[in-house]
Amino acid sequence: MANRIQEMLEKARQTAENALREAEAKFNEVRANLDQDKDGVPDAIEGLMAQAREAAKRAQAKLEEVRANLDQDKDGVPDHLEHVAEQAKQAAEAAKAKADELAQAAKAKADELAQAARDRMGGGNKPG
Numbered sequence: 128m129a130n131r132i133q134e135m136l137e138k139a140r141q142t143a144e145n146a147l148r149e150a151e152a153k154f155n156e157v158r159a160n161l162d163q164d165k166d167g168v169p170d171a172i173e174g175l176m177a178q179a180r181e182a183a184k185r186a187q188a189k190l191e192e193v194r195a196n197l198d199q200d201k202d203g204v205p206d207h208l209e210h211v212a213e214q215a216k217q218a219a220e221a222a223k224a225k226a227d228e229l230a231q232a233a234k235a236k237a238d239e240l241a242q243a244a245r246d247r248m249g250g251g252n253k254p255g
Contacts (some may be wrong), residue, residue, distance in 0.1 A: 161169040197205040 163170055199206055
């Protein structure tokens with residue numbers, strides 16, 4: 128009976144070792160199929176990384192193209208923004224000029240009304 132148990136244990140050990148060898152062989156086969164250039168990185172991952180690098184290069188080139196189109200005079204400020212800023216500056220200058228003009232007209236009218244009031248009060252040109 129002891130011999131029979133030893134035989135069964137030996138058979139189980141051999142079966143386990145064979146299964147381990149087969150699993151290692153299958154693992155090595157799969158690894159070899161995934162990494163045919165034998166550089167330690169699966170070829171599919173290398174392919175994806177190459178595609179990602181290429182996409183990043185294309186995106187960078189597109190970004191540079193967009194920047195160049197937005198800033199054709201290459202001064203670091205988008206041309207449309209410069210145009211809008213110039214329009215705002217001109218509008219502010221025109222508003223200031225109009226405000227100065229209205230202020231002068233209001234002062235002239237106030238002086239005229241003050242003179243009329245003095246005239247009515249009999250003060251003439253003498254300040255009140």
